[in-house]
Amino acid sequence: MVLSKVIAESFRQARAQLTGNKLRTFLSLLGISIGIFCIIGVLSAVQSLQDNVSGSLAKLGDDVVYIDKWPWKDNSDDWWEYFQRPYPDHDDYEALRDNLATGKLVNYWTVPDTRVIKYQGKAVEGGYLFVTTYELDRLFNIEVDRGRYWSATEYRNGTDRILLGYSIAEQLFGPIDPIGREVKMGGRKYQVIGTLAPAGDDLINPLDFDDAIMVTYNNAARFINLKNRNQYGGTIGVKAKEGVEIQRLEDDIQGILRSARQLRPRETDNFALNKLSMTADALGSFFGVLNLIGLVIGGFSIIVGAISVANIMFVSVKERTSLIGVKKALGARQYIILLEFLTESVILCIIGGMIGLAMVVGITSIINMFLPAFQISLSLFYAITGVVISAIVGVLAGLIPALLAARMDPVEAMRS
Template structure:
């Protein structure tokens, strides 16, 4: 009952402080409102951007490691691209060797990419991301289908001319038609559409989307392109086991097997790169951590100003209610009761500013920003309320201590 009474008294006095000088209170709380708005707005923007980018990079897979010529971690003036370019291309024989011998991988696959134009009648779609895959591709990467089906083992081994296309390609080639079962052309060869990828929509950045992708069997791809002879060659990818943290065991096993397969001597360096999907995701996370830190700095100054404003309100409140404090103490009110009363009051005042800032952030989530969808998460709401409460307690602690230590006789005599 004492706690309920204490909270009720604090709410009552907080509302009186608001009503007694509304302009002064609003201006004082403005700092907290702006501070919480700045921090939560930055966090909301960062979370939404990170989610959008990671969703766009979903084609990299989860817990996946790939064998490539070049390293994802490369870049800068010292990047030895000329050395990497001379590395041998992956081969289908190496894929079957790794598939049959790897023990730390749940699945192993190979695929090749090319940009081309697909046609149906007078309609065509250029810039298509054509990918040749094997049956294990779906075991390493997600292949979300909106309609139709994936390739059968017979279609893969027989190098049949069948294709799965993206939603954008389907809408361009077959407007107002059902694409599945239709026939289209890739580099002059006829392919039957057996499936449509689930629509992804426009991405935030110029990142390959399944809406503009076309997938065919690896054998059919090899009939169109001379895979491995020129350019980058095919990629080999493995999906690691869930208990292999950092894919360390898989990395060591692949390195040993591939070095032995390629006949590398112990003194020779690797002529391949092992790239993990987590590397890019972690890099993106690090970048957004820096942006979040900047948000704390920007909002922190506003919150600091708001904290001084609340402290000012509380000092004035103690001065105005000195006589009431003396009466409460003379009637038996303990020091902690007076202390908590002012602390709760400061916290409630700060929460008002914090809630206002959160509401403003929620309102900006309705502003259309193209492909970027802002979402105010429950985590950020709790963070905003928590920071508001903390600022209220810190700002109100000194005035509350001064009020609790007032001598009741002197307090009653004050006017």
């Protein structure tokens, strides 16, 4: 009963502060609002960015090892060493395919250059030639929008069959069904057997095949010297068998490649084994720095806001000194006065925090309208966090003024 009266009186006093001197109160709460906006806004943006990027990179698979010339980590210190390495080639692919017992799938691909593709006098430039072995669709779960993937016979014989990315197919054929149509590329005729599904609107899309012109390795080997690994080297992806740990797969790959490349025991590896966790660790550090920046900026703003709210409470105590004396003379206990001013301070700060959350919602809504590929969302957890931070700031900002009011001598207070 007493607590409800204290809260009701605190709400009344907080409303009086808000309406009595609007400009002073607004400027005092502005620091709280900006602080909450910085902290919750940055946390929400970074979390949304992390979810977007992590979801995109997850398409690469956490059970896949990528063999490349360059490591995915920072390689600035050993750049020349990595530069001198040979690219993985089809011979490496065959060595792994034939000898790797712990691998479920081994796939090799390379992107030699861009090509012009033509259909009935219409030409599309800028499409990149994507040369791949047969396992690509199973390694990355390639989704064929129309038509089909290559058959085993077509791959083995290197027949002139082609798959087109979504954008290339749209530009070249428009509303026409491309399946079965004959196109020309580099003076050769190809039959279109399939088009790939659009890549989507992810902020980072590691499997963006929208502009791809896909042919099989056996077909491309007829008109490109793919044995020149320094010019046409590519990447090998190895998917682990069920139940095989990624570290064991890496060890087996390392042994087979060292043997295939005839490396001596004391020679270092001239290839890099990359996996998704390497990128995730690097991104985790990056996102951690972004979160820290938001916390620092927001923290300074909240400190300024807390000092401003404390100033309001000191003024409030000064203006209500006589009333405090009357209450104490009528029997009000110290903790009642203390709770009254603390609650008032918390209410003011929560109002400032709610304004900050409203700013987050407004700004993120505008960003989402103009950046459909990057949608920022304010989670319930972060909204509650913002309110809790505001309440804690309210307690800290109002504690000294509340103690000052609670410890007043009633007689001296009524005289002032």
